[in-house]
Amino acid sequence: MKHIQPRRDFLIRVSSISAVLTTGGILSACGSSDSPMVNFDYGVASGDPLSDRVILWTHAKFQDLSDAVNLTWQVAADLEFSKILVSGEAQANSDTGYTCKVDATGLLPNQTYYYRFKAGLHTSPIGKTKTLPIGAVSDVKLAVMSCSNYPSGFFNVYSEIARSDADVAIHLGDYIYEYAATGYASEKAASLGRTSVPANEILTLSDYRLRHAQYKSDADSKQFHASKPLIAVWDDHEFANDAYKDGAENHTPATEGPFAARKAAALQAYHEWMPIRTGADKSKIYRSFNFGNLLSLHMLDTRSIGRDQQVEITDLINPAKQASALATLSSPTRQLMGTEQVQWLQTQMATSTATWQVIGQQVLMARMEFPLTILQALNPSDTSAQAQAAGQKAITDYLTAKGKQAQGYPITATETALLNQPKLGYNLDAWDGYPAAREILLSTAAQLKKRLVVLAGDTHNAWHSDLTLMSGQKVGEEFATSSVSSPGLEAYLSLPPAQVKAIFEGVVKDLRWMDSSRRGYLKLTVSTGQVQGEWLFIDTILSKNYKVDVPVAAEKRVYMA
Numbered sequence: 001m002k003h004i005q006p007r008r009d010f011l012i013r014v015s016s017i018s019a020v021l022t023t024g025g026i027l028s029a030c031g032s033s034d035s036p037m038v039n040f041d042y043g044v045a046s047g048d049p050l051s052d053r054v055i056l057w058t059h060a061k062f063q064d065l066s067d068a069v070n071l072t073w074q075v076a077a078d079l080e081f082s083k084i085l086v087s088g089e090a091q092a093n094s095d096t097g098y099t100c101k102v103d104a105t106g107l108l109p110n111q112t113y114y115y116r117f118k119a120g121l122h123t124s125p126i127g128k129t130k131t132l133p134i135g136a137v138s139d140v141k142l143a144v145m146s147c148s149n150y151p152s153g154f155f156n157v158y159s160e161i162a163r164s165d166a167d168v169a170i171h172l173g174d175y176i177y178e179y180a181a182t183g184y185a186s187e188k189a190a191s192l193g194r195t196s197v198p199a200n201e202i203l204t205l206s207d208y209r210l211r212h213a214q215y216k217s218d219a220d221s222k223q224f225h226a227s228k229p230l231i232a233v234w235d236d237h238e239f240a241n242d243a244y245k246d247g248a249e250n251h252t253p254a255t256e257g258p259f260a261a262r263k264a265a266a267l268q269a270y271h272e273w274m275p276i277r278t279g280a281d282k283s284k285i286y287r288s289f290n291f292g293n294l295l296s297l298h299m300l301d302t303r304s305i306g307r308d309q310q311v312e313i314t315d316l317i318n319p320a321k322q323a324s325a326l327a328t329l330s331s332p333t334r335q336l337m338g339t340e341q342v343q344w345l346q347t348q349m350a351t352s353t354a355t356w357q358v359i360g361q362q363v364l365m366a367r368m369e370f371p372l373t374i375l376q377a378l379n380p381s382d383t384s385a386q387a388q389a390a391g392q393k394a395i396t397d398y399l400t401a402k403g404k405q406a407q408g409y410p411i412t413a414t415e416t417a418l419l420n421q422p423k424l425g426y427n428l429d430a431w432d433g434y435p436a437a438r439e440i441l442l443s444t445a446a447q448l449k450k451r452l453v454v455l456a457g458d459t460h461n462a463w464h465s466d467l468t469l470m471s472g473q474k475v476g477e478e479f480a481t482s483s484v485s486s487p488g489l490e491a492y493l494s495l496p497p498a499q500v501k502a503i504f505e506g507v508v509k510d511l512r513w514m515d516s517s518r519r520g521y522l523k524l525t526v527s528t529g530q531v532q533g534e535w536l537f538i539d540t541i542l543s544k545n546y547k548v549d550v551p552v553a554a555e556k557r558v559y560m561a
Contacts, residue, residue, distance in 0.1 A: 037063040038122040042213060043222035044115065046129035047230040047275030049168065050289070051109040054129050054229055057275040058117045059099045059216070060092040068093035072118045073102050079114050079126065090117075097209045099272040109134045127226040130167060137292030141166045143228065144360075144522040146235070146457020147174040147483035150215055151181070151189035151196050153541030157484040157521050158224035160536060160548060166523065169228040172457035173235025173303070173362045174486065175274070176215050178202045178250065184241075185487055188542065201250075203262055208269035216273060230275055233285055233299050235362040235458055239266045242429055244307040245338075263304070286341050288348050295526050296352040298345055300361040302431075306338020311428050317376050329433065336434035337441075346444050355528055355561070357450045363430040363458045365438060366465030366478045367510045369423035371398055374507065378426075388494070399506050430458070435470075442467060442475045451561055452476030453531050455524070460488035462515040462522070462535045464557040465508075477559040479533035481522035482515065485541045490517035513554055520549075531559045 038060055045057040060069040069092045074084050086107065092100040100117070107113060110133035117124040133140075143166035148155060161169055177184065181199040189195045197214045198207055215221060236242055240262065242249035247259050256262065267282045276285065283305055289297040315325035328334070337345070349357055359365075377387070377394035401415035411419070425432020432438075445452040452475055454467060460483035467476040482488065493500055497517035504514050520537035534556045537549040 035120055035122075036065055038069055038119040039063055040117065040122075040124040042216040043125050043226055044117065044127040045225035045230065045275040046115065046127055046228075047232065048277040048287075048289075049130060049132050049229040049231070051132045051134045052107050053103055053105040054107065054113075054131060055101055055275045055277055056104050056115050056117075056127070056129075057099065057101050057225075058092070058124050059097075059213075059273075060117060060119055060124070061098040066094060069098070069100075069119050071100055073104065073115065074118065075104050075107070075113050075115045077111070077113060081114065081116070085113070096272045097269070101272075101275065101278070103277065107131050125222070125226060129229045132168075132289060133292045133294075134290075135292050137294040139525060139527040140168075140291045140294055142524040142526070143169045144172065144455050144457075144479070144481045144524055145169070145484050146172040146362075146481050147460050147486040148215070148221075149174070149177050149185050149483070149486040150218065151177075151186040151192075151194050152485040152487060153188070153192060153194070153519075154544055154546075155218050155220040155224070155484055156538050156541055156544070156546045157519060158218075158220040160538065161521055162220075162224045162227040164523065166228060169224070169230045170297075170360055170455065171230060171232040172360060172455060172481065173233055174237040174457065174483075175232065175234070176211050177237045177486075178211070178240050185491075192542065203256055203265070205265040205268055208266050209272070212269055212273035225275070231289060231297070231299060231360070232274055232276060233301060233360065233362065234270055235303050238270055239263055239304065242310060243303055244309045245304060247309065249310075286337075286344060288352075290352070290354065291526075293354055294528065295356040295358050296348065296354040297358045297360055298348055300337060300345065300359060301341065302336050302362050306335045306341055308335050308434075310433055313375065313424070313426065313428055316424055316428075317372065329428070330435065332436045334434055334436050336431065336437040342437075342440060345441070349444060349448055349450055352450075355451060356526055356531065357445065357452050358524075358526070359452070359454045361454065361456060364427065364456045364463065364465075364478070364480055365431040365441075365454045366463070366467055366480075368425050368427060368430065368432055368465075368504075368508055370426050370507055371418065371421050371423050373418060373421060374398060375424060375426060395503055395507065399503075402506070427459070439470055442469055446473065446475045453524075453526075453559060454478040455522075456480040457483075460486045460519075462518075462520070462537075462555075463511065464513040464533060466510045466512065468510055477531075479522055479524060479531075479557070479559075482518060482520045482535065482537065484521070485519060488517055488519075513557060515555070518549065529561050533557045533559075 042059040046054050048055045071090045074087045076084055090100050090102045092098045112130050116126045143161045143164055180201040181196040198210050202208050202211050240248035240250040251259050271278045271282050286301050311325050311329045315321040374394045378391040398418050401418045404411050462482040463480035465478045466474050468474050500516040518537035519541050523534045525532045538546045540546045
């Protein structure tokens with residue numbers, strides 16, 4: 001159990017940071033009357049922590065001027081900055097949309113630091129960050145999140161993470177959404193004062209910068225970023241819905257221009273606005289972080305750099321297209337990550353001596369497979385009452401047969417056929433759409449005898465599953481987080497959440513637990529002997545007055561070493 005006093009000290013310091021954030025405009029205004037005002041409108045952020053360094057980020061611009069802003073950055077061990085430990089010079093200019101990133105080096109392992117930026121007499125809000133540990137490490141706490149949609153509702157989850165005792169925050173993608181102001185999940189945006197900017201679907205560098213700026217302008221976002229170091233990867237909506245390496249479902253070249261141009265704009269804006277370590281090739285964001293001898297965290301890109309185009313589930317259940325679609329799906333060369341990234345990951349895992357190998361990536365890796373009879377009955381192109389009834393019957397027939405077999409009751413030939421029929425993943429944008437690629441990754445972990453934990457986002461719902469090879473051998477476990485604000489299955493299915501849960505947990509073999517209807521984040525506590533995933537849910541994103549649901553036992557899932 002934690003001592004009360006350290007917890008109080010932590011809360012006091014976080015409150016101090018929050019207070020500084022709320023008065024950031026006043027701090028920025030301090031100076032002589034003839035000194036042009038420098039605005040730090042989007043706060044500060046830190047990210048990509050290592051044992052001796054961390055990325056520091058801000059946005060700084062002269063009010064009513066387009067000149068470059070010369071900045072001094074400072075890192076101290078205390079909130080009062082009584083002793084500056086390291087500092088340096090940087091610049092925010094029009095080439096980077098007035099964002100500024102620096103790699104603050106010369107820090108000590110496993111230490112908490114405070115940082116700020118100064119432009120003459122103008123000072124940014126203060127941020128708090130932490131470096132990674134080295135050597136023997138007993139435990140690490142990670143706050144894992146995904147899918148933060150501005151028009152859907154308030155970022156209350158960010159506020160909770162800022163107040164948590166997590167060492168590091170991990171964002172698994174869909175940090176922004178690309179849709180127009182009247183697009184996806186915007187039904188309540190106007191009434192909440194959260195209408196997307198710009199109003200159009202974002203396509204150009206200017207568009208992507210404006211959208212990132214709007215998300216960073218959120219008060220909870222600023223508090224969150226100023227409170228925790230962030231390790232982030234993108235998913236599809238930082239580009240366009242259901243993106244792959246050279247296209248996207250939500251991109252039409254004939255009317256929206258080449259996808260390569262849009263992708264380049266999205267890449268540049270992401271690196272400008274996120275506290276991520278940027279290399280010579282902006283398209284490469286896969287990288288590793290070592291938390292002493294306890295865990296190696298490998299952050300992957302399953303979306304942009306190597307992904308082949310998705311196979312449509314409707315093609316797989318359409319007799320006229322089934323053979324071609326199945327051949328594509330089952331191709332041994334089908335890629336989700338690309339060969340270079342796969343080889344990199346294999347090397348990282350082989351050379352790591354950490355107790356746990358943790359993979360942070362975008363989409364569900366576990367098998368979410370449904371019998372063909374159910375997939376055919378649940379045709380997404382037919383949402384009539386008759387079709388829904390047929391889908392319900394197919395599910396009931398399958399679960400009845402499965403239940404009878406499990407209890408040792410005799411089953412009919414028809415029921416035997418139901419149980420023995422082929423199964424397919426319902427979401428082929430996930431690893432179910434890339435079975436050969438999944439088998440290679442999981443086989444690597446098995447052959448190296450690594451203890452594997454996979455983190456996932458994307459679905460807007462919470463999941464805990466076994467990770468298995470095609471042979472059925474268990475290799476690891478997957479902990480998937482719900483969304484910060486994007487709507488989940490409750491927005492699309494007319495069934496009560498308890499019934500949705502019963503269907504998924506009853507039908508999907510490798511699924512151990514799920515939640516289909518709440519927003520929140522995953523708190524992952526890693527120790528030598530176990531990994532515990534605890535899902536923290538909030539009761540609303542439609543009001544700033546919310547409460548945290550008290551986790552029940554089922555919402556604390558443990559993977560023993």
